[in-house]
Amino acid sequence: MKIIAAPDSFKGSISAQAAARAMKSGILDVLPDAQVVELPLADGGEGTTNNLVAATGGHITHQQVTGPLGRSVKAGYGILGDGKTCVIEIAEASGLPLIRSIDRNPEIASTEGTGELIRHALDAGMREFIIGLGGSATNDGGTGMLRALGMKFLDAQGAPVKPGGGDLRRLAEIDASEFDARIQECRFLIASDVDNPLVGPNGASNVFGPQKGATEEMVERLDDNLRHYADAVERVAGIALHDYPGAGAAGGAGGAFLAFFPAQMRRGIDVVLEASGFLEHVENCDLVLTGEGKSDLQTLSGKTPYGVAELAARYKKPVLLVSGMIASDSRYALEEHFTEVHAVVGESVSQKQSFLHPEKYLRQKTKQVIAAYQKIN
Numbered sequence: 001m002k003i004i005a006a007p008d009s010f011k012g013s014i015s016a017q018a019a020a021r022a023m024k025s026g027i028l029d030v031l032p033d034a035q036v037v038e039l040p041l042a043d044g045g046e047g048t049t050n051n052l053v054a055a056t057g058g059h060i061t062h063q064q065v066t067g068p069l070g071r072s073v074k075a076g077y078g079i080l081g082d083g084k085t086c087v088i089e090i091a092e093a094s095g096l097p098l099i100r101s102i103d104r105n106p107e108i109a110s111t112e113g114t115g116e117l118i119r120h121a122l123d124a125g126m127r128e129f130i131i132g133l134g135g136s137a138t139n140d141g142g143t144g145m146l147r148a149l150g151m152k153f154l155d156a157q158g159a160p161v162k163p164g165g166g167d168l169r170r171l172a173e174i175d176a177s178e179f180d181a182r183i184q185e186c187r188f189l190i191a192s193d194v195d196n197p198l199v200g201p202n203g204a205s206n207v208f209g210p211q212k213g214a215t216e217e218m219v220e221r222l223d224d225n226l227r228h229y230a231d232a233v234e235r236v237a238g239i240a241l242h243d244y245p246g247a248g249a250a251g252g253a254g255g256a257f258l259a260f261f262p263a264q265m266r267r268g269i270d271v272v273l274e275a276s277g278f279l280e281h282v283e284n285c286d287l288v289l290t291g292e293g294k295s296d297l298q299t300l301s302g303k304t305p306y307g308v309a310e311l312a313a314r315y316k317k318p319v320l321l322v323s324g325m326i327a328s329d330s331r332y333a334l335e336e337h338f339t340e341v342h343a344v345v346g347e348s349v350s351q352k353q354s355f356l357h358p359e360k361y362l363r364q365k366t367k368q369v370i371a372a373y374q375k376i377n
Contacts, residue, residue: 002285003027006039006278008304009047010293010324014358016040016051022359023289023322026366030374037281041290043304044191044268045134049078049087052130055276056081063120065093065113066148068137069105070163073098077117079126080275086126087275090114090250091135094144096212099137104213106139106205106222107166111253115148122182130275131257132268133192133250137212139165139205139222141198141229142256150178151260165205165251168225174236179260188263191271193302196248198241198255199227204248212251226252233259269307278311287373288312288319289366295334295341296327309337320373322366324354342369 005023009016020038027036039055042048053060058080067073078087091097093113096104121129138144143153144163152175153161153168161167196202205214205222214222229252230241237259241247246265247255257263273279282288290308292299300306309319318339326334326343334341344358344365345351354361 001031001033001287002035002037004037004039004278004281004285004288006041006288006308007291008041008043010291010358010362013293013324013355014362016042016047017054018359019291019362022362023291023366026363027289027370029363029367030370037285039276039278039281041269041272041276041278041304041308043302043307044132044193044271046089046091048132048191048268048272049076049089049092052080052087052272052275053078061124063117065116066110067098067113068094068109069099069103070110073113075113075117077121084126085128085130085275086121087130087132088114088117088121089132089134090253091132093117094138095135096137097135104137106137106164106209106212106214106251107218108164109138109212110140110144110163111136111138111142111250112144112148112163114253115145118145119149119180122180127186129186129188130271131188131190133190133194133254136250136253138253139209139212139214139226139251141165141168141226141252142250143168143229145253146179146256146260149180149183151176152178165222165225168229171229171232174232176236176260183261186262188257188261189271190254190257190263190265191268192246192249192254192265193268194249194254195245197243197245198230198247198252199223200243202248204252207248208251230255267302267307269302269304273307273311278308282312282315282317285317288317289322290319291322291324293323294325294327295321295323296330297333299330300333300337306337320369322362322369324358325351340369340373
């Protein structure tokens with residue numbers, strides 16, 4: 001019997017790798033001869049690199065790059081098991097966790113370090129890229145990233161505009177003559193669940209600016225600056241990013257990828273499922289287990305377990321959801337998409353116990369679920 005253990009992380013508790021390992025142990029407690037495939041997953045956000053590297057037997061490479069506020073930071077990118085695919089999360093070099101709350105300022109925060117990571121990967125021979133856009137600290141339209149790859153952003157006097165989103169109002173010319181030619185030899189899959197346009201009420205500045213430290217006045221300035229930037233991009237690249245779905249992801253870095261890279265933007269979980277090899281395994285498996293820290297109605301908006309259930313349904317494979325907790329008002333909706341729905345936290349296990357010993361109780365719950373499933377199938 002072949003069973004796939006494909007959970008996301010149980011946030012605040014255990015990683016996706018640890019969750020997959022605990023599920024495997026619980027399965028083997030009941031079915032010692034089962035073939036269990038561990039596929040730790042993510043939905044394109046935090047943890048995507050580590051989980052894909054673990055799922056494919058790859059490795060992580062670290063580099064010193066420019067952080068969002070100009071200070072050097074150590075950031076990593078993943079090389080998947082195929083040896084050809086590079087995974088970069090924008091949060092690694094340009095993310096909110098790299099900045100103290102009191103220092104957050106999207107007018108000066110830059111994506112330069114992300115561009116440096118891409119350049120390092122190009123130097124290492126990488127030509128297939130997966131980019132996760134969640135968690136950025138920036139609102140610079142991806143200009144820092146582009147600058148690190150050779151593009152120039154000049155004012156009316158021919159001087160470079162300053163890094164960040166605050167100086168884009170002075171942008172008069174985009175010079176792409178020295179943009180790294182290797183980019184056009186590549187394929188970029190952009191993992192993003194954000195369909196916000198670049199500017200306007202639903203744009204990058206208005207929706208995501210405040211969490212990056214923008215005041216109301218700053219949000220207005222940043223939105224105007226990105227509109228000015230989008231006008232310049234349209235003149236150079238022939239694409240209007242202003243209202244383009246997804247261009248507002250990662251403070252406009254999504255738009256930079258769409259305008260200047262051979263890129264395709266897709267739902268995060270779909271990118272991860274493809275890269276992890278889930279498709280190859282699900283075709284001939286007998287059962288799939290997935291889970292997350294807490295499952296509720298948000299799960300059905302593209303979170304990892306829902307993506308797993310969607311793909312498994314194409315092959316008519318049963319999927320058991322085993323999460324830390326299940327929101328009581330969401331159980332009925334979840335049961336429409338999963339063969340069975342289970343929570344670790346319940347009558348015999350408290351939330352505190354589950355947090356203190358997550359692997360123990362996830363293994364225990366998986367064992368109970370598999371034993372009961374075996375009896376009726």
